[in-house]
Amino acid sequence: MKGLKFLLLGVCVAFAACSAQSPSVQVSDKGTHWSWDKGTIVVETPERPAGQTSVIGLTTPKMDVVRVGFVGLGMRGPGAVERFTHIPGTQIVALCDYEQERAEKCQQYLKKASMPKAAVYSGEKGYEELCKRDDIDLVYIATDWLHHFPVAICAMENGKNVAIEVPSAMNMEECWALIDMSEKTRKHCMILENCCYDWFEMNTLNMAQQGVFGEVLRAQGAYIHNLEPFWDHYWKNGEADKLGWRLDYNMKHRGDVYATHGLGPVAQALDIHRGDRMKTLVAMDTKSAVGKALVEERTGETCNNFRNGDHTTTLIRTENGKVIEIQHNVMTPQPYNRLYQLTGTKGFANKYPVQGYALDAKQMSASGVEPKVDDLSSHSFLPKDEMGALVEKYQHPILKKYGEMAKEVGGHGGMDFIMDSRLVYCLQNGLPLDMDVYDMAEWCCLAELGELSMDNNCAAVAFPDFTRGEWNKVQGYKHAYASPEDEAATMEKAKAFTEKLKEQGAKEWAEEK
Template sequence: MDKQLNRRTFLSAGATLAGGLMLPAAHAAGSKERLRIGMIGTGMRGQVLLRELVRRDDVEVAALCDIEPIMLGRALAQVEKAGKPRPQTFGEDRDPHAYRRMLDTAKLDGVIIATPWELHAKMAIDAMQAKVAVGCEVVAGVTLQDHWDVLNTQRKTGTPYMLLENVCYRRDVLAVLQMVRAGLFGELVHLQGGYQHDLRAVKLNGGDPRQAVGGGVEFGAKGWSEAKWRTDHSVQRNGELYPSHGIGPCAMYTNINRGNCFTRINAFASKARGLHDYIVKQPGGASHPNAKAKFKLGDIVTTTLSCENGETILLQHDTSLPRPYSLGFRVQGTDGLWMDLNHSIHIEGVSKPHQWEDFKAYQDKFEHPLWRAHAEKAAGAGHGGMDFFVIHAFIEALKAQAPMPIDIYDAITWSAITPLSEQSIAQGFQTLDFPDFTDGKWRTRKPIFGFDGRY
């Protein structure tokens, strides 16, 4: 990039570069125009994704499965309100294997899995073996063996699998992807991201189905929604429990599994204080039985990864202390950097020396083709529109019988950071080799994410 460009010329050139990166979509001869989609898990997250499904004319929500009657009822009401036909339902008998009956009998093209983390791997494996394409909420598995099992099943069956990582579709994240591919930051050197979100009132609530956030300090059997299952992971595990929000965009920027790969990983965990302090500070909390609970998850978990092409990536997991929400993105190269926390960018030769510029003008000029095409459709969708895009990508790729933009190798590589970080911490913060889940295919695979103007 010519360092003598002034700011106006630079931004104008950037818009041209950004628009020119879109490649045509690939279509298969057997593409379908309308899909029968099922959903396993109709809790709060499932209902957000269901909203995106029922407003599409190319999707029939054919079946819903949940063993919690309240949530299944809410999902059915959502479908009815959208004016769509009532889907088949499974799980009213609270049979934990009801989803298998759905896979066997509902004649589905695809299924959305939006259940607790520990169920994802088995459900995805069963769906792929039934030849039902999988759109799986994060994470792909819990143990390292889970990840190998999911990967090996996908390889054996050939069934499409996409990890539904919505942050890859965040508006600024996709604009930065355009900038990276246009070379604005020069050669990438270091990236950061994470999941920094105060979840204390999510992990601990009053167990009331009418109030999923706050209202008490219950978890486990007496909790409701995520407090019923997610908090147990904080009791039993210590590691980077939720890596894909941070690593997904960083992996796309650095072409992980497509010309680059992770080589080494280590993780450090702080002491655990936040959840206990939250409990004892609530009314009656000091005398509540959960005040004696022992939480294993460090309040701040810091994970570092090295890449074959020389970049380093830092992730931070921070969900048990008071803080505003932030994913903490930083993309830094030989010609400048972007940071999402202060919505700022600095490009050498364009920005004033040693000064930040506001990111808004750059984001507008480097708007990704997906957002240019679908911003109106995404308006009002969950998480600032990201949920529209992640469902849109899964459906469009499945209709076209095209490669999933976040495919099995991405899913397994990103999600396996969790058990590897747990192993590193348990072994005294040891640095470990990162497995090559692609068996060397990363050397020849080509980047596809974000090039297609439809998904």
């Protein structure tokens, strides 16, 4: 009996000793290392590999001409090709898609613009040959989600800058690999988040930066878009594929898998990794009802595990005590909605479903616009005239430069063209891009971190620091601009190049007749 008591005592002592030690590190099915700390899941921030340094504020040498290769020419890619034919100082060198016919079809945009034919690549590994070319500066990636990462890595390994459609990375492993590759190669890795360039978001960002709303304390964003009319338009891998790549991905993955349209614009307004950082999140979702039914309708089989809830909500708290709410719903019938809402100590902005600003008379006057009504109150949105005067005063410089042409060229109302134009502008002028690889990681990581939260009873999850300690190095989000003299000189060269390129292209197309 004494021996048994002694044995039990030893077990208790050993258990207590183990409990007192640091929590054991766990590894998710995606390879992410995490541990518990006082009820919070802490995701590991890997050490920066030797020889790498931060790419915050990264610049590359000025490019008189931006030579582009496009990979992925299904739904969004062709529109990007067409838009680039309107941007002076660019040359479309190569077109690539899994299906050769899609790539060849995009030659029509070059012909219409009197630009020379581009080289065509196709097949599963066609992008590798494109990336090996020595006459490409930028690889523009608009493939399905699962191919964003391998194409981007291949491009940077071959010395190319990359611009990646959303979501640019599907899990933490991909986020870190893209960060490391950008830091290692000193090449830009930009997320193509077009919603950062919509009119209301840009003007509101300018207002926030000028203090119109006081200190912004809370922000909302979303991607609420019933995709019922689109599910069957996503590429299917042969006749056996009944779902298409996007519905299949939603079936297999929990969390906000498409967070960037809602998160990107509000992250800029809150200066994320430019004086503040996302610190902790909690995610919750509804059960899957519509998603489950979609699979069953298409396969004729029972679907017992559709991972993505019909509606997912993620709450984020920042280092400086701000709160962000992001929603995702592509399943239920309701109007399109990205929310975009800023709540400040002195004002309020809201885009969906009602677009408007709320300021009292005192704050309106302090913002440089005298109200025409006597009873202006922040209890309701500004009247039409006051709102128009506010928007006119705070129209973003980028909209002044590109807005009118963007409406003519199009692309989600013009914001795609503004995004592409800014990308080219920064490369031509040797400036930091509007969005860097850390933005990409921060905006894309909600998918896996939210999944981790919900799979652990909606536990709090601590964000890793993608900047590895440099989130406070830059104070305030800013767009970079060249001097008026440099800008004019760059544009003159760009227009001269495009004029000659069109002469060459017109001659080549005429010879084909």
